[in-house]
Amino acid sequence: MSHDNEMSPTTPRQFSLALLGGLLAPLVAILLIIGYAVAIQGEQTDANTADAQDREVRARIQPYGTSLAIDPNVPHVDRTGEVVYTEVCASCHGSGAIGSPKFKDAGAWAKRNAQGYNTLLTHALKGFNKMPARGGDADLTDQEVANAVVYMTNAVGSKFAAVLQQERIPSAGELAKGKAVYDKECATCHASGMTGAQKLNDVAAWKPLIKGGMEALYLSAVNGTNTAPAKGGNLKLSDADARLATDYMVSEAKAAIAKAAATKPVTKPATQPATKPATKPAEKTSEKK
Ligand code: HEC
Ligand code: HEC
Known part of the structure; x- marks a missing residue:
């Protein structure tokens, strides 16, 4: 009889299940509480306080328009x-x-x-x-x-170019001085084109040189380049005089370029209509092949 009243012995499996249940329930409760607390805190500091403050400060220190702020990690590209x-x-x-x-x-x-x-x-x-x-x-x-x-x-009709330093325009006096230096020190080569020196009326030669900017030309005139001697070979010449001579040469070259450009439109309309109809049919037949 006593045997019937006795509870069946607990198996190890039952024991460990009971243990897990007892431990797990409080653990889940604790985790939920912690999670809730963290959520409340996070909401307060991140979203509400810090961000809003940051935005407010940015708005206040922003005097006009939008800042085109520079990100140091991105290579800067100048905006239009x-x-x-x-x-x-x-x-x-x-x-x-x-x-x-x-x-x-x-x-x-x-x-x-x-x-x-x-x-x-x-x-x-x-x-x-x-x-x-x-x-x-x-x-x-x-x-x-x-x-x-x-x-x-x-936008109101000017034709400025967006350069940072517009070229210095030499005065008439400077050009006269430059011409005097040129005649004495530079013309030997640049008037005749001797040794490959660019003649002042050589439009094709001067166009790219002028595009490169005056500083590059001054440097060449003072220090020499390729077959060009420094200061035209007269090292007693001052840097300033070599620069003035360069100013004169460039102003002459620019005049030649302007003159060439002014004569171009006269020749263009005469040649273009004559050549265009002649070439077009030829292009079409070659395309079919
Ligand atoms: C806060 C207002 C304001 C903003 C923003 C502003 N300007 Fe001006 N700008 C002026 C005023 C005012 C004048 C006239 C000043 C005077 O003649 O006394 C002026 C004049 C000029 C002039 C003519 C200067 C002269 O010598 O006559 C130029 C060029 C100019 N602004 C360029 C710019 C450029 C480029 C920007 C943007 C990068 C800019 N401005 C943004 C107010 C502003
Ligand atoms: C002995 C001949 C000679 C004399 C004198 C001479 N040059 Fe030149 N110069 C050259 C030659 C050759 C070149 C072409 C160099 C090249 O680019 O190959 C040249 C090119 C130049 C250029 C273009 C440089 C460039 O960047 O390509 C300038 C500017 C110049 N000379 C200035 C002067 C000035 C200013 C004087 C007088 C002070 C002068 N030269 C005298 C031979 C001469």
């Missing part, structure tokens, strides 16, 4: 004048706010553009009366400011 204008300059120039010359308002820009590109660029870079330096966005590169200046001024 249109983009810079839209994002930074338009906040004033779009409406003519605080006395700024309004975009596309030819009357407002006429006198300003007459000052010349260099003055406009300097004012845009450094500020001018109520015009803030770089339109108030210190992140803009010089080139981006130049692009925007050109975008705005060319």
Whole structure:
């Protein structure tokens, strides 16, 4: 009889199941509580406080327009004048706010553009009366400011190029001095083309040289290049005189280039209509093959 009342002996399997159940329930409860607490905290600091504060500060220190902030990990590519204008300059120039010359308002820009590109660029870079330096966005590169200046001024008919330093235009006195140096020191080769020196009226030779910029030409004149002797071979010549002679040579070359360009349109219309109809049918037949 006593045997019947006795509980069956617990198997090891039953024991471990009971143990697991007893331990697991509180553990799950604890984990849930921790999770809940963390969730509440996270919500408060990240989403509500820090982000909002950050946004508020950014809004406050942002004087005009959108910052074209620079990410140090991404190689910088200068934005076009249109983009810079839209994002930074338009906040004033779009409406003519605080006395700024309004975009596309030819009357407002006429006198300003007459000052010349260099003055406009300097004012845009450094500020001018109520015009803030770089339109108030210190992140803009010089080139981006130049692009925007050109975008705005060319919108009212100017034909400026977005260069950072417009070429120095030598005065008449400087050109006269340069010519004197040239006649004495440089003409021996450059007037005749001797030893491969570029003649001043050699349009094809000077076009690419001028495109390379004056600094490169000054360097060549002072230090020599390839078969060109430094200072035309007269090392007693001052750097300044070699530069003036170069100014003169380039101004002569530019005159030759302008003259060549002016005569071109006269010849073009005469030759083009004559050649075009003749070549087109020939192209078509060759395509069919
Ligand atoms: C906060 C308003 C404001 C913003 C933004 C602004 N400008 Fe201006 N800008 C002015 C005002 C005002 C003037 C007229 C200043 C004067 O003549 O006294 C002006 C004048 C100029 C001039 C003519 C300067 C001259 O010599 O006559 C240029 C060029 C110019 N801004 C370029 C820019 C460029 C480029 C940007 C954007 C990168 C820009 N501005 C953004 C207010 C602004
Ligand atoms: C002895 C002959 C000779 C004399 C004198 C001479 N040059 Fe030249 N010069 C050359 C030759 C040759 C070249 C072409 C070099 C080349 O690019 O191969 C040249 C090229 C140049 C160029 C173009 C350089 C470039 O970057 O390609 C300049 C600028 C120049 N000379 C300036 C001067 C000036 C200024 C003087 C006088 C102070 C002068 N040269 C006198 C022979 C001469």
